[in-house]
Amino acid sequence: MRDVAIVSVSQSTHQRSLDHLNEVEMIQPVIQGAFEQIDATIRDIDFVCSGSSDYLAGQAFSFVMSLDAVGAWPPMAESHVEMDGAWALYEAWLKIQSGHADTALVFAYSKASPGDLPRVLSRQLDPYYYGPLWPDSVAIAGLQARAMIDAGLTSEAAMAEIAHRNRTVALDNPHAQVKGSASIEELLAQPYLSDPLRVHDCPPISDGGVAVILAAGDKAHQWSKRPAWIRGLDHRVDSHNFGARDLTTSPSISIAADKAGVAHGKVDIAELCTPFTHQETIAVKALGLGDDCVVNPSGGPLAANPMMAAGLIRLGEVANRIMDGTADRGVAHATSGHCLQQNLIAVLEGEG
Amino acid sequence: MPPYDNDRVVVELTNPGWSQPEIHIPAGGGDGEPVQRIRVPAALRYRYNPGTAPTEFLLALANKKLVGGVCPETGDVYVPPRGVSPVVGRPTSGTVEIGPNGTVTTFCVVHIGFGVNAPPTPFVSALILPDGAAVSLYGTILEIPIEQVRTGMRLEPVWVDDDELTTSFENIKYWRPLDEPDVDPDLLKGHM
Amino acid sequence: MSGANRVAVVGIGQTKHAAIRGDVSLPGLLREAAQRALDDAHLTMDDIDAVIVGKAPDFFEGVMMPECYLAEAIGAVGKPLLRVHTAGSVGGSTANVAASHIEAGVAERVLTIAWEMQSCSEAMWALSFQIPFQQQLVAGAGGYFAPFIREYMRRTNAPDDIGILVALKDRLNALKNPYAHLHEPDITYDSVKESFMLWEPIRYSETCPSSDGAIAMVLASESAAEASAASSGVPPAWVLGTSMRSEPAMAAGRNQVSPQAGKDCAADVFRQAGITNPRAEIDVVEMYVPFSWYEPMWLENLGFAEEGEGWKLTEAGVTHMDGDLPVNCSGGVLSTNPIGASGMLRFGEAAMQVRGQAGAHQIDGAKKALGHAYGGAAQFFAMWVVGADKP
Numbered sequence: 001m002r003d004v005a006i007v008s009v010s011q012s013t014h015q016r017s018l019d020h021l022n023e024v025e026m027i028q029p030v031i032q033g034a035f036e037q038i039d040a041t042i043r044d045i046d047f048v049c050s051g052s053s054d055y056l057a058g059q060a061f062s063f064v065m066s067l068d069a070v071g072a073w074p075p076m077a078e079s080h081v082e083m084d085g086a087w088a089l090y091e092a093w094l095k096i097q098s099g100h101a102d103t104a105l106v107f108a109y110s111k112a113s114p115g116d117l118p119r120v121l122s123r124q125l126d127p128y129y130y131g132p133l134w135p136d137s138v139a140i141a142g143l144q145a146r147a148m149i150d151a152g153l154t155s156e157a158a159m160a161e162i163a164h165r166n167r168t169v170a171l172d173n174p175h176a177q178v179k180g181s182a183s184i185e186e187l188l189a190q191p192y193l194s195d196p197l198r199v200h201d202c203p204p205i206s207d208g209g210v211a212v213i214l215a216a217g218d219k220a221h222q223w224s225k226r227p228a229w230i231r232g233l234d235h236r237v238d239s240h241n242f243g244a245r246d247l248t249t250s251p252s253i254s255i256a257a258d259k260a261g262v263a264h265g266k267v268d269i270a271e272l273c274t275p276f277t278h279q280e281t282i283a284v285k286a287l288g289l290g291d292d293c294v295v296n297p298s299g300g301p302l303a304a305n306p307m308m309a310a311g312l313i314r315l316g317e318v319a320n321r322i323m324d325g326t327a328d329r330g331v332a333h334a335t336s337g338h339c340l341q342q343n344l345i346a347v348l349e350g351e352g
Numbered sequence: 353m354p355p356y357d358n359d360r361v362v363v364e365l366t367n368p369g370w371s372q373p374e375i376h377i378p379a380g381g382g383d384g385e386p387v388q389r390i391r392v393p394a395a396l397r398y399r400y401n402p403g404t405a406p407t408e409f410l411l412a413l414a415n416k417k418l419v420g421g422v423c424p425e426t427g428d429v430y431v432p433p434r435g436v437s438p439v440v441g442r443p444t445s446g447t448v449e450i451g452p453n454g455t456v457t458t459f460c461v462v463h464i465g466f467g468v469n470a471p472p473t474p475f476v477s478a479l480i481l482p483d484g485a486a487v488s489l490y491g492t493i494l495e496i497p498i499e500q501v502r503t504g505m506r507l508e509p510v511w512v513d514d515d516e517l518t519t520s521f522e523n524i525k526y527w528r529p530l531d532e533p534d535v536d537p538d539l540l541k542g543h544m
Numbered sequence: 545m546s547g548a549n550r551v552a553v554v555g556i557g558q559t560k561h562a563a564i565r566g567d568v569s570l571p572g573l574l575r576e577a578a579q580r581a582l583d584d585a586h587l588t589m590d591d592i593d594a595v596i597v598g599k600a601p602d603f604f605e606g607v608m609m610p611e612c613y614l615a616e617a618i619g620a621v622g623k624p625l626l627r628v629h630t631a632g633s634v635g636g637s638t639a640n641v642a643a644s645h646i647e648a649g650v651a652e653r654v655l656t657i658a659w660e661m662q663s664c665s666e667a668m669w670a671l672s673f674q675i676p677f678q679q680q681l682v683a684g685a686g687g688y689f690a691p692f693i694r695e696y697m698r699r700t701n702a703p704d705d706i707g708i709l710v711a712l713k714d715r716l717n718a719l720k721n722p723y724a725h726l727h728e729p730d731i732t733y734d735s736v737k738e739s740f741m742l743w744e745p746i747r748y749s750e751t752c753p754s755s756d757g758a759i760a761m762v763l764a765s766e767s768a769a770e771a772s773a774a775s776s777g778v779p780p781a782w783v784l785g786t787s788m789r790s791e792p793a794m795a796a797g798r799n800q801v802s803p804q805a806g807k808d809c810a811a812d813v814f815r816q817a818g819i820t821n822p823r824a825e826i827d828v829v830e831m832y833v834p835f836s837w838y839e840p841m842w843l844e845n846l847g848f849a850e851e852g853e854g855w856k857l858t859e860a861g862v863t864h865m866d867g868d869l870p871v872n873c874s875g876g877v878l879s880t881n882p883i884g885a886s887g888m889l890r891f892g893e894a895a896m897q898v899r900g901q902a903g904a905h906q907i908d909g910a911k912k913a914l915g916h917a918y919g920g921a922a923q924f925f926a927m928w929v930v931g932a933d934k935p
Binding site for chain 1: 390392394396401404405406434435438440441442443
């Protein structure tokens with residue numbers, strides 16, 4: 001296996017709605033930011049891969065326009081996944097592992113503001129049995145939260161504490177959208193949005209994007225004094241059928257964590273793409289994280305959740321803290337589908 | 353050619369070796385036809401934002417003008433502007449007025465239109481290079497017999513009446529010939 | 545392919561493609577192809593390490609990110625599952641991404657599936673529904689490409705009926721492919737010529753259909769491929785090269801008739817495969833021709849013919865099954881077009897040729913074949929070269 005690292009991370013300032021910008025105008029400065037950090041250009045990049053969703057944008061082939069932000073002229077090796085950018089990173093990582101590339105640009109973005117996101121996400125469901133009932137994403141997450149509470153694995157108070165903690169640390173994150181939190185008492189006094197979920201248990205709806213640059217071996221050293229090496233990278237999926245799996249656990253996170261080697265060393269920080277408060281509890285347990293691990297120093301998706309980018313952002317947030325020496329070893333998690341159906345785990349390490 | 357039997361078995365599934373258990377469909381499930389389709393109406397509403405550069409373009413259209421975005425490195429003018437030069441991946445350095453006249457860079461004759469705005473068929477759908485721009489816009493061509501339309505011919509836009517102007521492409525109803533000499537088609541090659 | 549592990553295709557399966565496959569659900573469509581591919585490889589779902597799927601816009605079926613829903617049906621539970629979307633070239637790029645799992649050494653055997661079930665919604669709508677503030681293409685999909693075909697004809701002075709020859713050839717070839725959607729035993733030169741003109745010069749019979757269909761392949765590492773071949777008795781198709789290139793839809797100087805991205809993609813894949821004279825060394829081509837005239841255009845773009853000369857190969861019968869560069873023996877996209885699958889159908893049919901599996905549309909002794917896919921505004925290209933001999 002080749003040594004591949006994240007050497008540059010750039011994010012937008014995530015917002016509820018970027019009314020004045022289209023996707024291209026939104027992502028171009030983010031991509032440019034990733035290059036500027038390492039004084040590189042698109043000419044230094046062997047492969048480009050992005051993640052985005054047509055249903056989110058309300059437009060077929062929506063990713064095509066984002067190519068303008070890359071400057072793919074002369075033509076480039078470029079690909080796209082209709083998934084979170086974390087999976088675009090996986091594809092780029094494979095490209096480098098296979099020897100076809102030494103460097104890659106990975107980016108992801110979402111403008112969820114044009115549509116009614118919870119309803120849009122209902123189209124991700126089984127079209128024969130679940131979809132026609134139009135349960136929105138909050139309602140489906142609510143099923144899982146209910147299962148967690150009934151199993152004694154969490155409580156509304158514990159969930160509120162998670163919301164409070166994440167949004168409070170987000171005050172230190174210049175990219176975060178929801179910064180600061182009301183007190184836990186105030187949170188619990190709010191009405192339900194979708195029992196047992198309240199507004200604070202849910203992620204915000206965000207417009208935003210992220211760009212990450214990968215490099216192998218010597219190139220990584222050239223571009224970063226302390227590259228964030230990808231020591232483990234794996235992803236797995238569980239069944240879509242809510243009745244067929246135990247919603248209080250995440251076998252796919254556990255398998256991916258095992259394959260990625262999470263347990264092979266101390267985990268200083270973990271960025272978990274758990275958009276609903278009860279899901280953080282599931283992920284922490286499935287990853288086997290100890291109390292000495294700092295979870296979501298960025299504030300996580302509860303502070304900013306640009307769909308299709310939120311997972312890649314987690315990798316970026318861990319990478320940044322390794323590159324700046326705050327952490328030596330971290331775990332980043334990305335998710336796709338309802339109720340943590342599909343999950344990606346990355347283990348990142350710094351040297352020296 | 354012998355008639356083809358589309359139903360003939362092309363692959364014999366041998367021992368279906370996948371690991372999931374056998375599915376038992378209970379007998380007596382009724383003697384109706386198997387369900388071939390279910391109809392699931394789906395509607396989602398989106399509120400689109402054109403973005404900053406397209407907004408400039410649309411506002412110009414409302415004033416019967418065409419504008420494009422300038423590539424900061426090559427000076428080429430892109431239309432419609434998207435805020436970024438596609439060949440360098442950087443913001444366009446400004447907006448300039450182009451056209452209003454243009455040149456046909458290529459075209460086809462359409463006999464089956466698409467969408468509510470399609471003109472009556474047959475009609476000419478053309479790529480039209482506005483004067484000063486580096487790439488073409490789409491347009492339909494009227495006021496000329498179809499067989500006289502040719503690459504390189506000069507056109508002018510025909511706008512809707514002033515009281516019908518909005519911020520949209522529909523402000524240009526169609527394009528019609530301009531009495532100017534044709535442009536050599538070989539000069540138009542990189543500008544479609 | 546320096547540094548990469550060898551990859552081979554050891555199983556290929558496809559559905560019977562049709563306008564409406566009312567006899568299967570969406571997972572059923574994929575299962576039909578996947579199970580055939582696994583059977584062909586003498587493998588089971590348990591043998592598969594990862595599943596890589598690809599399809600075009602989700603509006604075709606009305607299911608967002610369908611890999612989530614389909615995970616169970618395609619045996620992906622507990623495994624890595626990736627979904628690629630690169631517009632029309634997606635079937636090809638999906639196969640390339642699948643290959644890179646093996647090349648990278650993260651998997652020994654992967655299942656890759658590409659599909660489209662276009663009957664679920666309205667294909668024309670799904671392709672191009674009106675977005676406010678954007679210019680509406682009142683001409684439809686064919687109306688996008690027809691002007692570039694006209695420009696090709698102008699630049700080359702090709703005779704008017706080259707397109708008819710391609711359509712006739714591909715649809716007659718399709719009669720030898722039991723899976724193809726369109727089987728038109730009564731098709732003739734005149735019936736194509738007299739069919740309704742849609743976007744001059746493209747007639748109805750020179751246009752791809754809208755299909756429901758899927759294709760699946762099992763790709764394996766060298767050792768896994770040898771084991772599978774020993775069991776099934778069918779030789780592997782060795783992947784000799786894979787490439788992808790993209791260019792912006794709008795770029796000053798862009799050659800829409802023969803895009804640079806296509807040329808660069810072809811040059812890269814031939815270089816990887818050690819091919820210096822494609823015209824002589826490639827035995828059979830499966831290229832993505834949705835509108836008839838793209839055959840001569842791609843022949844030039846891929847380097848099989850000099851610029852301006854592609855139509856001469858078509859006219860002379862070189863691309864017929866009995867010519868010396870057969871193109872689209874399967875019937876091609878002109879006969880079968882589930883958009884998400886079409887690229888992988890090209891890649892899969894190329895592999896079938898070098899494995900000797902193409903039945904009535906087999907080119908005897910085919911040793912090296914090219915699979916080609918394109919998408920978007922002819923801006924996304926994916927290609928692979930497969931061979932009967934291990935590299």
